[in-house]
Amino acid sequence: MDKSLLDRVVQIFQASSLRLPQAIQYQKFKDGVFLITTSRTSASPTIVISPDFLPELKKLPDATLSIETDVDESMETKYTKIETSLPIIPHTIKGELTPSLYKFLLDIGKSDASKVATEVNIHHALLRIVGMVSGRMFIGPELCRSEEYLDAAINYTMEVMGAQRAVQSMRPWLRPFRAQSLPEVKKLYQRIAEAEAFLEPVEKPDDFLQWLIDGKDKFPDKNSQNLAKVQLGLTFAAVHTTTLTATNAFYDLSALLDLQIEFREEVRQALSHNGGQFTSNVLQSMKKMDSFLKETLQVHPATMASFQRKVLKPFTLSNGQVIPPGVTIEIPAVAVSSDSNVFPHAEKFDPPGFYRLRTEAKHGGSVEKAANNQFVSVNQSSLAFGYGRHACPGRFFAANEIKMILAQALLQYDVKNVGDATERYPNIEFAHMSIPDPSKKLMFKSIEV
Numbered sequence: 001m002d003k004s005l006l007d008r009v010v011q012i013f014q015a016s017s018l019r020l021p022q023a024i025q026y027q028k029f030k031d032g033v034f035l036i037t038t039s040r041t042s043a044s045p046t047i048v049i050s051p052d053f054l055p056e057l058k059k060l061p062d063a064t065l066s067i068e069t070d071v072d073e074s075m076e077t078k079y080t081k082i083e084t085s086l087p088i089i090p091h092t093i094k095g096e097l098t099p100s101l102y103k104f105l106l107d108i109g110k111s112d113a114s115k116v117a118t119e120v121n122i123h124h125a126l127l128r129i130v131g132m133v134s135g136r137m138f139i140g141p142e143l144c145r146s147e148e149y150l151d152a153a154i155n156y157t158m159e160v161m162g163a164q165r166a167v168q169s170m171r172p173w174l175r176p177f178r179a180q181s182l183p184e185v186k187k188l189y190q191r192i193a194e195a196e197a198f199l200e201p202v203e204k205p206d207d208f209l210q211w212l213i214d215g216k217d218k219f220p221d222k223n224s225q226n227l228a229k230v231q232l233g234l235t236f237a238a239v240h241t242t243t244l245t246a247t248n249a250f251y252d253l254s255a256l257l258d259l260q261i262e263f264r265e266e267v268r269q270a271l272s273h274n275g276g277q278f279t280s281n282v283l284q285s286m287k288k289m290d291s292f293l294k295e296t297l298q299v300h301p302a303t304m305a306s307f308q309r310k311v312l313k314p315f316t317l318s319n320g321q322v323i324p325p326g327v328t329i330e331i332p333a334v335a336v337s338s339d340s341n342v343f344p345h346a347e348k349f350d351p352p353g354f355y356r357l358r359t360e361a362k363h364g365g366s367v368e369k370a371a372n373n374q375f376v377s378v379n380q381s382s383l384a385f386g387y388g389r390h391a392c393p394g395r396f397f398a399a400n401e402i403k404m405i406l407a408q409a410l411l412q413y414d415v416k417n418v419g420d421a422t423e424r425y426p427n428i429e430f431a432h433m434s435i436p437d438p439s440k441k442l443m444f445k446s447i448e449v
Contacts, residue, residue, distance in 0.1 A: 018036065018304055018305075018431055018432055019304055019334060019429055019434070021036065022036065022048070022304060022305075022332050022334065022335050023332075023334070023335045023338060025048065025332075026048075026332045026335035026336075026339075027335075029048075029050070030050055030335075030339070031050050031052060032050055032319065032321065033047055033048065033049050033050065033317075033321055033323075034047070034048050035047055035048070036048055044073065044310070044326065044327060044328045045326075045327045045328070046327065046328045046329070046330060047323060047327050047328070047329050047330075048305075048329075048330055048331070048332050049317075049323075049329050049330070049331060050331075051331050051332075051336055051380045051381065051383070052380070053317055053318065054307065054331065054380050054387055054388070055380075056317070056318055057307065057309075057329075057388070058387060058388030058389065060315060063312060063313065064311070064312055064313040064315055065309040065310070065311060065312070065315075065329070066309060066310045066312050067308070067309055067310075067390050069310035069312065070308050070309050070310040070328055073310065073328075074308075075160070075164055076163070076164050076167040076168060076179075078179075079163065079167045079175065079179045079180060079185055080160050080163045080164055080167070080185070080188060081188070081189070081192060081229070082160060082233065082236060083229050083230070083233050118443060118444060118445065119418055119441050119442075119443055119444075120441060120442060120444060121438075121439070121440070121441050122247055122250050122251075122440075122441070122442045123243065123247045123436060123437075123438040123440070124438070126243045126246050126247055126250075126405070127153075127154045127239070127240075127243050128150060128154065129405060130238075130239050130242045130243045130246065130401065130405075131144075131149075131150050131153035131154055131239050132144050132145060132150065133401055133404075133405070134153070134234075134235075134238050134239055134242065134401065135149055135150070135153060137397065138231060138234055138235075138238075139231065143198070146198070148194070148198050149198065152191060152194065152195055152232070152235065153235050153239050154239070155191070156191055156195075156232055156235050156236060157235070157236050157239065157240040159184070159187055159188045159191055160188060160236060162184045162187075162188075163182070163184040163185045163187070163188045165184075166182045166183075166184040166185065167179045167182065167185065170182075191232075192229065192232065195229075195231060195232055237392075237394065238394060238398065241302055241398070242398045242401060242402060244302050244435055244436060245293075245296065245297060245302070245398070245402060246402045246405055246406070247436040247438075248296050248297075248300040248427070248436050249292070249293060249296050249402065249406060250406075250409075250415060250442060251424050251425050251436055251440070251442075252292070252296050252300075252349070252351075252424060253406075253410075253415055254415050254416050254417050254424070254425075254442050255417065255422060255423060255424040256351065257414070257416060259292070259351055260410055260414060260415060262288060263286075263288060263289050263292070263406070263407075263410055264410045264411065264447075266286050266287075266288050266289060267286060267289070267407045267410060267411060268411070270282045270283075270285045270286055273285075278404060278407070280400065283399075283400050283403045283404065283407075286403060286407070287355055287358065288351075288352060288355050289403060289406065289407070290354075290355070290374060290375045290399075290403070291351060291352055291353065291354040291355035291356075291358065291373075291375075292351040292352075293375045293399070293402060293403070293406075294354045294373070294374065294375040294377075294382070295349065295350060295351050295353055295354060297375070297384045298337040298343075298382070298384065299337070299349055300427055300434055300436070301333060301334060301337075301384045301434060302384075302433065302434065302435065303333075303432045303433060303434070304332070304333060304334040304335075304432045304433075304434060305330040305331065305332060305333055305334075305432050306330065306331045306333035306383035306384070306386060306387060307329070307330060307331040307383065307386065307387050307388070308328060308329070308330040309328065309329050309330075310327075310328055311323055311324065311325050311326065311327050311328070311329060312325055313325055331383055331387070333383040333384065334434075336380075336381055336383065337381070337383075342381050343381070354373040354374075354375075355373075357369075357373045358370045358373040358374070361373065375399050376395045376396055376399045378391045378395075409444070412446060412447065413444040413445060413446060413447060414444075414445045414447055415442055415443070415444055415445075416442065416443050416445075417442060417443065418440075418441045418442065418443050425437050425440045
């Protein structure tokens, strides 16, 4: 694409961002509710609710507030075929994946995940790295390096989004008749068929795919029986979101050269206490890197809203406000993270900020407050991973995966922007989304060991 045209597209996207309107309305109505206009509001008005109400909202049943229905509508799942009802996934993640992280970290630590050129498009490189690392867990060490799998892992999400946009561009009354004949939708269906063809395990390995097979009898619903769709669902949920966060982290690091030295020393010190092996305990001991990643996620989340739910039945908030059925609700996550009354360092990018808060809380005897300032923590002010019973169950694996990738890179390279640029590359923002510019490159220079 011509650079001037790309710049213009970026400007249009930035102009359509909800960051500023959301922040303005949040300051006016931070203790209550307000209505916003989005591309979806013609069919379902969006009501933004203060995070103060989260403790009562999370108690409401799915029959009243439905995350599944919200995803069905926003992602056009009738046509994109994304499975939103997969009880086998959170069960397997909590019961098998998280307890098994240790042994997989040993394998990931041995992976040759840092073979990068001197000048590299880090977003594209990370898509492949995250695809392989996640795939090692999801489908085993052999299939995860298959070009067929990597092609699906990298491109499936983009094909889903392309099909979604194509369907939403049609008039609603026409969709039942024409949507499935759209080229974007046909391409997506072909991807699903290809996944069904190659996700056939040859032997019984110890990976997520086998755990799903072993757990099928516990979840007889038809969606959990289709393992190809389950795997694609995992890919949709894991690969691109992890890549976006990791890319944001590298963009932040490339503008903070002194911080790289500090993190590199933290990694070396942590490894020296464990015989040079990466384990969960080693990664958890990297508290400064953890603080940096939490700050990156707070400032550059993939979406500016959290706890998005479709209201199926009316309910009343504790302030007397009635929320009617048919609307969508959300919490203004980015506005909250930018509120200096919530975070003292909100006005600037402050990598050690959460490390300080965590240390102060620990010295003050508040274990809960210290825990709330970790990268993976979920609470009323840390909403990037969701909140309540539907909070992201894979966040512990994603956090360790990102830390592992950063640690491996910092042990081998200094990272900086290409050319004379010293400022962080700006993100592209549109509607609720904030994504790192996928066209940018970083310079990786080998360090003297």
